[in-house]
Amino acid sequence: xxxIDQPTEMxxxxxxxxxxxxxxxxxxxxxxxWYQQHAGEAPTFLSxxxxxxxxxxxxxxxxxxxxxxxxYLLLKELQMKDSASYLCAVGDSNYQLxxxxxxxxxxxx
Amino acid sequence: ETGVTQTPRHLxxxxxxxxxxxxxxxxxxxxxxxxxxxxxxxLELMFVYSLEERVENNSVPSRFSPECPNSSHLFxxxxxxxxxxxxxxxxxxxxGELGSSNYNEQFFGPGTRLTVL
Numbered sequence: 001x002x003x004i005d006q007p008t009e010m011x012x013x014x015x016x017x018x019x020x021x022x023x024x025x026x027x028x029x030x031x032x033x034w035y036q037q038h039a040g041e042a043p044t045f046l047s048x049x050x051x052x053x054x055x056x057x058x059x060x061x062x063x064x065x066x067x068x069x070x071x072y073l074l075l076k077e078l079q080m081k082d083s084a085s086y087l088c089a090v091g092d093s094n095y096q097l098x099x100x101x102x103x104x105x106x107x108x109x
Numbered sequence: 110e111t112g113v114t115q116t117p118r119h120l121x122x123x124x125x126x127x128x129x130x131x132x133x134x135x136x137x138x139x140x141x142x143x144x145x146x147x148x149x150x151x152l153e154l155m156f157v158y159s160l161e162e163r164v165e166n167n168s169v170p171s172r173f174s175p176e177c178p179n180s181s182h183l184f185x186x187x188x189x190x191x192x193x194x195x196x197x198x199x200x201x202x203x204x205g206e207l208g209s210s211n212y213n214e215q216f217f218g219p220g221t222r223l224t225v226l
Contacts, residue, residue: 033214042218099152100151
C-alpha cells in the first residue's frame with residue numbers, strides 16, 4: 001500500500017531550529033510537497049522537491065532523498081506564527097497526491 | 110475576490126437532508142479538487158476535475174455527487190449522509206494536473222466544516 005509517515009506532534013522554542021521528517025512508500029514518485037496549515041485555515045504551499053538535495057526558501061528549507069524515500073522540512077529562527085500543522089504529500093505513479101496526516105508544531109516562547 | 114472561496118463555511122445537517130457545497134476559484138486555473146479532512150487523518154482526495162471533466166473518483170460513496178459547470182466553479186452535492194461524514198471539506202485548484210508540464214501547486218479554499226447529526 002501507499003504510506004506517508006510523519007510525526008504527529010513536535011514542540012520547539014522560539015528562535016530555535018526544528019526539523020520535521022517525512023518518509024514515504026508510494027507506487028512511483030512524482031514530486032514531494034510540503035504545505036503549512038494553521039488551525040481553522042486552508043493549507044498553503046511551502047515547497048516542492050523532485051530531485052535529490054536541499055531547496056532553500058528563506059527560513060524554510062526542504063530536503064529530499066528519493067533512494068531513501070525520505071524528506072525533511074527545516075524551519076530556522078522559529079517564530080510564534082510558525083505554530084501550525086505541516087503536511088507532507090507525494091505525487092504517485094498516477095499523478096495523484098498522497099498526503100501524510102500532518103505534524104502539529106507547537107512553538108513555545 | 111481572489112484565490113479560492115468556499116461556501117458555506119459551516120454546515121450542520123441531518124442524515125435525510127440534501128445540501129450543496131460551493132467552491133469558486135478566481136485564479137484562472139483549469140483543475141479543481143475536492144478533499145475530505147478528518148481530525149488527525151491524511152487529506153483524502155475525493156474528486157478531481159481537469160478542464161471541467163472528472164478524472165478521478167477514488168471510490169467515493171454515491172451520497173457525494175460532484176458537479177463542475179465551468180472551470181471556475183465546483184459543487185459537492187450531499188444527500189443521506191452519515192455521521193462519519195462529518196469533516197472539513199476542502200476545495201483546491203491548480204494550473205494543470207500533477208504531471209502535466211503546466212502544473213503548479215494546489216491552492217486551497219478555507220473549507221466547509223460539515224457536521225452530520
